[in-house]
Amino acid sequence: MxxxxxxxxxxxxxxxxxxxxxxxxxxxxxxxxxxxxxxxxxxxxxxxxxxxxxxxxxxxxxxxxxxxxxxxxxxxxxxxxxxxxxxxxxxxxxxxxxxxxxxxxxxxxxxxxxxxxxxxxxxxxxxxxxxxxxxxxxxxxxxxxxxxxxxxxxxxxNVDSISTISEAIFNKKLWELAGVYRGINFKDNVQKIDFTVGFVALEYFEEKEEIDGNKDASKVYWSTCNDEVAEKIKNNLSGYISRLEDETTFKEFKNVMEVVRIAISGDGKNKPLIGVDDVKQIYGIIDSMKPLHGTGFDLFGAVYEMFASSKEKKDFGEYFTRRHYTHIFSKLLLQDEDVYNKKKEFSIIDPACGTGGFLTESFKVLLNNYEKSGTLTSEAREFLSKKCFYGVDVRDENISRTRLNMFLVGDGHTHMYSDNSLKPTRQGKNILNKKYQYVITNPPYGSGTIKANTEAISTNRTEIAFICKVIDLLEIGGKACIITPDGVLENPSYKKLRREILEKCEVYAIVSLPKFAFAPYTKEKTYALFIKKRSNTITKIQDKPVWMYIIDNDGLANSDKRFPTKLRNNRNGWMHDEISGWVSTDGIEMPGVLEKRWLTFDDSETKSNWIDEKGIVQTARKGGNIDIERITSDNYETLLPEYYLRPYSPHYINEEEFANELKKIDDEMRRVLSEIS
Missing domain, CATH: 3.90.1570.30 (tt1808, chain A)
Incomplete structure (x- = not known):
């Protein structure tokens, strides 16, 4: 034995x-x-x-x-x-x-x-x-x-790579759930995702009640749903959901909770989708995730990454931004907001918020900043929870998910609205006619039906319409981070638009993202554009240089599959991840490469060396300040970092080399034709 x-x-x-x-x-x-x-x-x-x-x-x-x-x-x-x-x-x-x-x-x-x-x-x-x-x-x-x-x-x-429950640990729990889900016939992956997020939210509600000091011992909560008998757990959860829908402000998330209740209890016409034994197992796995408070990552995004199919990810791509990008760009945009000051409260909006990835990360960044500075007072918490954050998205289901995502990360879900930011209704106009200190967004790209609000060019391109909207939303001195495709920065026909941006704003940083940054959602080459508004009207072009930087590696394989490679040096620093924070072998918390280099790094004198994900040493420029005179002297006033940091140098060959290349092609074609015949 x-x-x-x-x-x-x-x-x-x-x-x-x-x-x-x-x-x-x-x-x-x-x-x-x-x-x-x-x-x-x-x-x-x-x-x-x-x-x-x-x-x-x-x-x-x-x-x-x-x-x-x-x-x-x-x-x-x-x-x-x-x-x-x-x-x-x-x-x-x-x-x-x-x-x-x-x-x-x-x-x-x-x-x-x-x-x-x-x-x-x-x-x-x-x-x-x-x-x-x-x-x-x-x-x-x-x-x-x-x-x-x-x-x-x-x-x-407070290191970025660590949280109360790290994303890696949370993913382990999702992996356990996936094992249970194999025996459940979900209608589709969207139902699976909403069921998972809804189930997690039921646990988190109790945590939040305890944190806020509002827990009533006489009421049914997540923890009181537990029982040795599986049937009782299912019945307790169904009663718990009904109580939340009837008695609490959590009823605003009724649509997600109903996905859970119907799946475990049926809807009167159809039997429950999930058997009581599976319900007990799922309850146990999610219960073991505790505590979820302060996770510091996009919880919905993590669930989506685990369960969505490749096709769904492509369909979803127009409004989903990977967490490690939303975090670092939120942190860089809000780096000056390190102390809560009641007299200098501000607001942040994402006019194309999707499921709230940028907003959840911004919440966590500010919460962390205030904790570090010792200014996280009850007034600061109230500010973050109810005054600071605004989100708009054209899809109702996205706003429901954004509200829940914000609730799960700590709160701040109050001002989330379903509307078209480019053509708002009366309710949306109340939000979109205000001015904001910060805007952060990854808007949709492509041809649209709404003309961009600019006199520089006439276009219905959605990404340009949103850039114009972002500038309009900013107050004078306000800052924005916009994820934008390469055409905005280099297309010759957009020269006048770029000049208008340089006149109305200070473009203080442009960061080039790897080609596969958003694969498989999209393979569009994208950039993070950081601007500070200077004027509502056309004025003199900015005189400050633009800091440009190229991210070659972000910790994930540069391919469609985007699996984490996690290559490190012997001091534990990332060798091919320029975004994530890390802990050295001495246990010292270190900032990520991009954060450490932000606005100061310049390798114009000596090119940089780095090791790619295959372990091969690469040498090229990574970043530096580009004088505005250099930009304006260019025929098209290009704003592409690669254009200035890594200009293309064509390789010319002589006539003999050209003839040899043609002969190789001819020989290969003859070989293929002979095989066919």
Whole structure:
């Protein structure tokens, strides 16, 4: 019996390593060692799981152990605090110091706890208990913090690559849900996505009530829905949804909650889509996601990325922006808003908000800024929740999702409206006739039916109409970030438009995104255009230079598939991700490359070297200030970063080389024709 249990445990640990640590958390497989004796350090006792900075080749024991970042004891099929769990605690307390680690992990391959090796207290991350394996960044951070203070049990961080529940951890839970969903006949993926987001929102509502101090112990909540009997969980959830719809402000999300209620309880005519056992399983998985407060990422976007088909992603592409772009551009646009000042409150609008990716990230950026500066007062929270954020989108279903997405990230969902920003109705005019300090948006591209509000050119191109609308929405001195296709910046017929922008605004930065930035949604070459409004009328062209920068790698493969490659250097910095923040091997939080270089980087004297995702060294200019005289002296007043930073140099060949090339083509054509005949 013991041998069978040991065999099952080994299988569970193997699956944990392959399916979670490697597949979900992107930890290199060769940096993970399982059930191996390191007699010099732990004698005959074998640590179950070790994770190091270096790959283990069977001979480099000292190098591997000296650079450990995590150690875990695994006990399959045990319960927290039972005999086996306590045995793992005892082993961890003994082995961790011998391995040079100030903390250790205990897991039953489903639930995972982190412990201080000295005090045996559970570790928390940003005030919340750690209940899942984490990314390698967090292991480094924990090791560093506890090495500095061995008695510490609360880890706090503001680094971009870490959040209360990291997106990687959340994706692991979505992966577990996907396993349950295989046996459920959803009508389509949209229903699957709305069901998932709605189910998550039910849990989050209770968290928010607790945070706001509004929880009523006499009422039904998410936590009171739990039961050993699956049928009771289903009935409790149905009653919980009905209560939220009848008694709370959460009823404004009724359409999403109804997707959940009908799926688990039926609609009177049709049987429930999801059986009670599956409901119980889904409830358990989402319950284990807690806490969701302060996740700091586009929750709807994460669910969408997991469950949408390629076709749906292409259809959805006109209003979906990947989270790592929405975050960094929100952070750069709002970098001066580091302190809450009641006398200088401001407003932000996205006139093509889609599901609210830019708005949710802006909320998190400001919340984080105010926390860091110590100005996150009750007035600041009220400002963020009810006064600061505005969103407009032409699709009703998008606004419903934006409201819920904002609610899930912390709030700020009050001023979200369904309307056409280019041709608003009476209600929309109240929002779109106001002036804003900030505008951030990724508007749709292509031919439209509404003429752009500009005297420079006559066009119905939607991207140009939105740029004109953004300038109109800004107050004097207001700033905007607009994602725009390359034609706006280089098309010769748009020369007068570019001059008008340079006259009305200060174009202070243009960032080139990789060709596949939004693949598979679209392969349109795109740019982030940063402007500051100077005038409502035509005035003298700006005299300040334009800072331009080219992002070559954003952490995802430059292809349609866009999988994360996560290549790092030996200090843990990203080698091909210029967007994400990171944690060094010393556990020090570091800003991303773009943020660090923002508005100051200039490699005009010496070209930059970087390593692409294939590990090949590339050399070219990355960024710098382009004098306005250089732009205006160009025949078309081009604003394309590549035009100035990486001008195209044609390769000329002589007549002999040309003849050789023609002969090769002729030989190949003759070969193909002979095969056909």
């Amino acid at each position: 013991a041998k069978t249990k040991k065999k099952q445990e080994a299988l569970s640990v193997s699956r944990l390593i392959n399916e979670v640590l490697v597949a979900q958390l992107s930890i290199p497989f060769r940096q993970i060692v399982n059930d191996t004796t390191f007699s010099k350090y732990t004698g005959s006792k074998r640590p179950d799981i070790l994770i190091s900075e270096f790959e283990y080749d069977g001979t480099n024991d000292e190098q591997y152990i000296k650079n450990l970042v995590a150690y875990a004891e695994a006990k399959d099929d045990c319960k927290v605090d039972d005999k086996d769990w306590k045995d793992a605690l005892k082993q961890g307390k003994t082995k961790a110091p011998k391995l040079g680690l100030p903390y250790f992990i205990v897991t039953n391959c489903k639930t995972t706890y982190f412990y201080n090796a000295k005090t045996l207290k559970q570790l928390t991350l940003n005030g919340n208990p750690i209940r899942e394996f984490q990314t390698i960044d967090i292991y480094r951070l924990i090791k560093n913090k506890l090495t500095e203070n061995p008695n510490l049990d609360s880890i706090n961080t």
